[in-house]
Amino acid sequence: MCLVRYGRAQWIGTALADDPQLTVRGVAGPQPSRVVIDPKGRLGADARIFADNGVRRLLITAQGTRCAPPPGVEIVALPAAEGCIAPSAILSALAGYGMRRILIEGGANTVSRFLAAGCLDRLHVMVAPIILGAGGPGLILPPLERADQAQRMPIRVHKIEDDVLFDCDLSDQRVALGIAKKST
Numbered sequence: 001m002c003l004v005r006y007g008r009a010q011w012i013g014t015a016l017a018d019d020p021q022l023t024v025r026g027v028a029g030p031q032p033s034r035v036v037i038d039p040k041g042r043l044g045a046d047a048r049i050f051a052d053n054g055v056r057r058l059l060i061t062a063q064g065t066r067c068a069p070p071p072g073v074e075i076v077a078l079p080a081a082e083g084c085i086a087p088s089a090i091l092s093a094l095a096g097y098g099m100r101r102i103l104i105e106g107g108a109n110t111v112s113r114f115l116a117a118g119c120l121d122r123l124h125v126m127v128a129p130i131i132l133g134a135g136g137p138g139l140i141l142p143p144l145e146r147a148d149q150a151q152r153m154p155i156r157v158h159k160i161e162d163d164v165l166f167d168c169d170l171s172d173q174r175v176a177l178g179i180a181k182k183s184t
């Protein structure tokens, strides 16, 4: 028997801005579990991410926060220090639900927290040749003093029509949380 254990995690900034469904569409295969990290309980019960399509739905929040998601959504309350739940604690909690392969679809805020905490195996950076003008930061990390302090990592490059995807391998700097199946 093959058991697919896979979760997609969405973060409150993106969930509020885009109201995504976080489902897989356009290809056959199992739907992933869905997770939203909402430490202050800001997401409304009618958010599309909570819609029941038969998969597990989790709401991760800070301990002591009152949340009222719709029935069937499981609440996971974790300790928060100054509003931040340690990314390692989030991954450990999800591992307890059998989720060991997590796709994080967050904005800069979330991705930066996971990167800084050494909690990413891979980072996908998509570069598209369109000019949008000034925008928000892609990553929010402390500035370096010298260019030679910059991180380099093994990458694979994929051209997708006119866009370029950099698949960055961060597994060397990953903190240990347990044994996870490595993505190929």
Ligand SMILES: NC(=O)c1ccc[n+]([C@@H]2O[C@H](COP(=O)([O-])OP(=O)(O)OC[C@H]3O[C@@H](n4cnc5c(N)ncnc54)[C@H](OP(=O)(O)O)[C@@H]3O)[C@@H](O)[C@H]2O)c1
Pocket: 011, 012, 013, 014, 015, 017, 018, 037, 038, 039, 040, 042, 083, 084, 085, 086, 087, 105, 106, 107, 108, 109, 110, 111, 113
């Ligand atoms: N280009 C892309 O591929 C892409 C992908 C996804 C999203 N986006 C865009 O990014 C924008 C949103 O980005 P964003 O940086 O504002 O929001 P975000 O990263 O989606 O969410 C940030 C919020 O999530 C919560 N959060 C995340 N990690 C946490 C942690 N470890 N502990 C506690 N709380 C945590 C906090 O909520 P609280 O504020 O409630 O404390 C935080 O402010 C949207 O415009 C969206 O469209 C772009």
